[in-house]
Amino acid sequence: MGRIVRITGPVVIADDMRGSEMYELVRVGDEQLMGEIIGLTGDRATIQVYEETTGIKPGEKVEGTGRPLSVELGPGLIGAIYDGTQRPLTVIREKVGDMIRRGVFAPALPREKKWDFVPRVKKGAEVVEGDVLGTVKESKIVEHRIMVPPGVRGKVLEISEGQHKVEDVIAVLETSEGKKNVRMMQIWPVRRARPFKEKLEPNLPLLTGQRVADTFFPIAKGGTAAIPGGFGTGKTVFLQQVAKWADADIITYIGAGERGNEMCDVLVHFPELKDPRTGESLMDRTALIANTSNMPVAAREAGVYTGITIAEYFRDMGYDVALMADSTSRWAEAMREISGRLEEMPGEEGFPAYLASRLAEFYERAGRVRTLGSDERFGSVTVLGAVSPPGGDLSEPVSQNTLRIVKVFWALDTGLAYRRHFPAINWLTSYSMYINNVQEWWKSKTNEDWKSLRDEAIAMLQKEAELEEIVKLVGPDALPEPERAVLESARMMREDFLQQFALHEVDTYCAPEKQIGMLKIIMEFYRNAVEAAKRGIPVEEIRKLPVKESIAGMKRLTAEEFAKQYRKMEKQLREQFDYLLRMKRAPAAEDKCSG
Amino acid sequence: MKSREYLTVAEVYGPLMIVEGVSGVAYGEVVDITTPDGEVKHGQVLDAYEDRAVIQVYEGTRGIDTFKTKVRFRGETVKFGVGLEVLGRIFSGRGEPIDGGPKPIFEDEWDVHGAPINPSAREYPSEFIQTGISVIDGMNTLVRGQKLPIFSGAGLPHNELVAQIARQAKVLGEEEKFAVVFCGMGITHEEAAFFINGFEKSGAIERATVFLNLANDPAIERILTPRLALTTAEYLAFTQGMHVLVILTDMTNYCEALREISAARSEVPGRRGYPGYMYTDLASIYERAGRIKGRKGSVTQMPVLTMPADDITHPIPDLTGYITEGQLVMERELHRKGIYPPINPLPSLSRLMKDGIGEGHTREDHMDVSNQLYAAYAEGRDIRSLVAVVGEEALTERDRSYLAFADRFEREFVNQGRDEDRPIETTLDLGWELLRSLPESELKRVDPKFIAKYLRPK
Numbered sequence A: 001m002g003r004i005v006r007i008t009g010p011v012v013i014a015d016d017m018r019g020s021e022m023y024e025l026v027r028v029g030d031e032q033l034m035g036e037i038i039g040l041t042g043d044r045a046t047i048q049v050y051e052e053t054t055g056i057k058p059g060e061k062v063e064g065t066g067r068p069l070s071v072e073l074g075p076g077l078i079g080a081i082y083d084g085t086q087r088p089l090t091v092i093r094e095k096v097g098d099m100i101r102r103g104v105f106a107p108a109l110p111r112e113k114k115w116d117f118v119p120r121v122k123k124g125a126e127v128v129e130g131d132v133l134g135t136v137k138e139s140k141i142v143e144h145r146i147m148v149p150p151g152v153r154g155k156v157l158e159i160s161e162g163q164h165k166v167e168d169v170i171a172v173l174e175t176s177e178g179k180k181n182v183r184m185m186q187i188w189p190v191r192r193a194r195p196f197k198e199k200l201e202p203n204l205p206l207l208t209g210q211r212v213a214d215t216f217f218p219i220a221k222g223g224t225a226a227i228p229g230g231f232g233t234g235k236t237v238f239l240q241q242v243a244k245w246a247d248a249d250i251i252t253y254i255g256a257g258e259r260g261n262e263m264c265d266v267l268v269h270f271p272e273l274k275d276p277r278t279g280e281s282l283m284d285r286t287a288l289i290a291n292t293s294n295m296p297v298a299a300r301e302a303g304v305y306t307g308i309t310i311a312e313y314f315r316d317m318g319y320d321v322a323l324m325a326d327s328t329s330r331w332a333e334a335m336r337e338i339s340g341r342l343e344e345m346p347g348e349e350g351f352p353a354y355l356a357s358r359l360a361e362f363y364e365r366a367g368r369v370r371t372l373g374s375d376e377r378f379g380s381v382t383v384l385g386a387v388s389p390p391g392g393d394l395s396e397p398v399s400q401n402t403l404r405i406v407k408v409f410w411a412l413d414t415g416l417a418y419r420r421h422f423p424a425i426n427w428l429t430s431y432s433m434y435i436n437n438v439q440e441w442w443k444s445k446t447n448e449d450w451k452s453l454r455d456e457a458i459a460m461l462q463k464e465a466e467l468e469e470i471v472k473l474v475g476p477d478a479l480p481e482p483e484r485a486v487l488e489s490a491r492m493m494r495e496d497f498l499q500q501f502a503l504h505e506v507d508t509y510c511a512p513e514k515q516i517g518m519l520k521i522i523m524e525f526y527r528n529a530v531e532a533a534k535r536g537i538p539v540e541e542i543r544k545l546p547v548k549e550s551i552a553g554m555k556r557l558t559a560e561e562f563a564k565q566y567r568k569m570e571k572q573l574r575e576q577f578d579y580l581l582r583m584k585r586a587p588a589a590e591d592k593c594s595g
Numbered sequence B: 001m002k003s004r005e006y007l008t009v010a011e012v013y014g015p016l017m018i019v020e021g022v023s024g025v026a027y028g029e030v031v032d033i034t035t036p037d038g039e040v041k042h043g044q045v046l047d048a049y050e051d052r053a054v055i056q057v058y059e060g061t062r063g064i065d066t067f068k069t070k071v072r073f074r075g076e077t078v079k080f081g082v083g084l085e086v087l088g089r090i091f092s093g094r095g096e097p098i099d100g101g102p103k104p105i106f107e108d109e110w111d112v113h114g115a116p117i118n119p120s121a122r123e124y125p126s127e128f129i130q131t132g133i134s135v136i137d138g139m140n141t142l143v144r145g146q147k148l149p150i151f152s153g154a155g156l157p158h159n160e161l162v163a164q165i166a167r168q169a170k171v172l173g174e175e176e177k178f179a180v181v182f183c184g185m186g187i188t189h190e191e192a193a194f195f196i197n198g199f200e201k202s203g204a205i206e207r208a209t210v211f212l213n214l215a216n217d218p219a220i221e222r223i224l225t226p227r228l229a230l231t232t233a234e235y236l237a238f239t240q241g242m243h244v245l246v247i248l249t250d251m252t253n254y255c256e257a258l259r260e261i262s263a264a265r266s267e268v269p270g271r272r273g274y275p276g277y278m279y280t281d282l283a284s285i286y287e288r289a290g291r292i293k294g295r296k297g298s299v300t301q302m303p304v305l306t307m308p309a310d311d312i313t314h315p316i317p318d319l320t321g322y323i324t325e326g327q328l329v330m331e332r333e334l335h336r337k338g339i340y341p342p343i344n345p346l347p348s349l350s351r352l353m354k355d356g357i358g359e360g361h362t363r364e365d366h367m368d369v370s371n372q373l374y375a376a377y378a379e380g381r382d383i384r385s386l387v388a389v390v391g392e393e394a395l396t397e398r399d400r401s402y403l404a405f406a407d408r409f410e411r412e413f414v415n416q417g418r419d420e421d422r423p424i425e426t427t428l429d430l431g432w433e434l435l436r437s438l439p440e441s442e443l444k445r446v447d448p449k450f451i452a453k454y455l456r457p458k
Ligand SMILES: Nc1ncnc2c1ncn2[C@@H]1O[C@H](COP(=O)(O)OP(=O)(O)OP(=O)(O)O)[C@@H](O)[C@H]1O
Pocket: A229, A230, A231, A232, A233, A234, A235, A236, A237, A238, A388, A422, A423, A424, A500, A501, A502, A503, B321, B322, B323, B349, B350, B351, B352
């Protein structure tokens, strides 16, 4: 048993800690606060404490637990809200009231609750790690698959059925090391990635229902994305939109060092929203980690691992999991804060030298995999990280190290946010490295050449940016008409396609078929407009076409309404341009246009 | 914990001192320090070793020596009395009454650091507070339990604005218990007097508690002052069921004190010399706003900060913006034009307005009007800077209408009297009035059904 010799903020130094291990979980002080060993020199241990340390004194004891910081994995995760060390916040509230007190314990998974276990294997079956022993209907959406834990294989001697608690033995296996009891609940150290058979190339899009992502800068299932931006540019709203509408089976949402009211927002609004695929409450597929900015920083540091371990566990069942981490910068700052207390040699901007490797390790836990188990199961963890760069300037270490790793970059732009262009994702600086991966999906699903359309749209917006530079020097009047037609169409693309108001009851989600339909119409308008302008139609005339109004109204149509309207709009568009050209040839139209 | 006394000050530097030969000192413990001239100061343990403690001294270390200074460890963490008697009273930045009245009788003593509200215990804020100021109510709506700071600059009228909000703020159709907790950090006598006189004139002083750390008071004390104020606010809100508006001014001075301590400890600095933990420290203040399920009261925070060199990317506004639920940004250019309040709505934001406006809260068209005003004003300002280069002749008709809109918007919508209290309907109607000057096809942010109803009402 060790003895505290120093306390400085969330860091405690203890002596007489011989026999302890790095990353071992310890109980600190008379109140037995939870801590983790993050440094060992001789028999002196450096401990990060997951709870407030005020009032703790040197001389108080420190006890080892012999275990690393771990999470409980089993039925009960869905719909739960945990702090960074997986303390269940609703249970904690029942125990100690509305304010979080320290030194309170509660198991992450409810111990008394009984689940209906339906076996999948029979007595006598040979099973290996990852095999599904049986299932539990955890929520209306989620079938929780109880798996043989990693590293275990053998013959099923006994298998249960019916009502069980998480700690109950649901199967007994005959293994090479003797009999082994398998319980519903697994325990897994958070800092160790869960094993799988093989990592695969992500080739399916994670559809988010957000046009700028799905159509322009798609993320693949099992991929990684970062969304950096200054305060108030829309990171949280965007991640929450993805959490709501993505076609994932499971959502793990990590609030790391952010606002209490945002977590409350999720808790209040998710249950009311319906998953577009199943029609059930969105909360029925979501697990939350909430370690807000005013909760202990060490737990913030741990929360990211807690979250990704839960995500991997569901992936292992064969699910597509999407994980949001808001914000990875606050997580990095937690590392900085703790490292600063250790008086470690700092790296750039005071961040610890291991910042880059920690970020890389975290994103590396994303991926589409062939899971353990003898049946062919595929699962994925898609990781989306918010980055909060100081002053919105991406030249800082967290942004830079993140951008070296992730494959999708959604660049938020303060200027766009100020003018309420939401999502404020800059279409010129953002990128996705999954374009080729997901191209095939679009082809087979919509029978459209999504990639060409998208490339053409981006080229048009690029052209707009160049023209804007000229306008800034000489004014809009000086541009030739065809170029003004580009500006007009690009504006349409921005306002009627890229802008997507999260709070609009219909436009909050846009199905992929509708996205491509909208894109086609706008690009059709663009081609026609430029062509018409080349043939001498003034842009002022094009601007007055009634079809523009229908295009502006596309967002407000449900997918079904849009599908019905689509042909009509296409026709309307063609006819109206034809009309302009015909009028141009007829002399009567000349006067009208010359104004 | 028992109290113990030592004469073993080993070192004094900046706002810190080190006491040696101690034992059983708790992290965060309070100490009383008696200097050789008999002056009593107060401090708190920042780093606790077995036989040594690093202490931050709230009143500054002047007069402390290494021979005769007595240090008494009080055996407890920093606490402050709570009770209804604090209403109508003025305290120093350390919590001593300075209004000449007796020491209030407290009902209890609370740890000034508070405890984090369990996120699952929070009630999502959704009650509209009408401030009577169009640019706030219409476009950056404040709700009960929100933390909405004012980003200002030296010489801008943030004090007038805050005083006006404190005077006019109300929740429509309700007579509920409210209170104001005012926390001045490093402000001048004049500023303090301006607020106190204002509270006295409006009668609000009866329902106000004032904490004052003035510019010539010890800087380190400012670390404590907002925590006293928030402890008081939490008591009034969550124990007494009051709706409490907390004004914290000026957070820039608070952050300077934080930097001073960090520098004295030779900590590795973060950006521009501010400590790496400033985000977490500020969060421990700002996150003490909110509502709690099943409890009546609320804590609404309105922090004020002056942006050094009007720079919004400076760490103080930057980290604040990353924690608070929006910000109201004052702009020198608008101020020079004589617009009051000189709030530029574009960089301003209220993240919580979404649940506090619309049907049943304000009016059904509120969100759309607000969005359209934003978009139009942004466009107007872009065109204004374009005109500066290419001249007005080069503009199209559409551009001209935006240019005119932006001017009117500033003069008629943003600008208002220092005593003018506009009801929300007036604000929204005014918004429509301005939008009417734009071509209807430009109003894409508004649902067509509202165009019919509000833009061209019969
Ligand atoms: N897609 C959207 N639709 C509508 N409004 C949006 C959208 N995205 C962002 N907003 C608006 O912008 C505000 C700020 O967004 P958000 O809270 O996501 O910013 P953030 O980048 O997470 O900021 P911070 O770093 O401070 O947490 C929201 O409160 C909302 O008003």
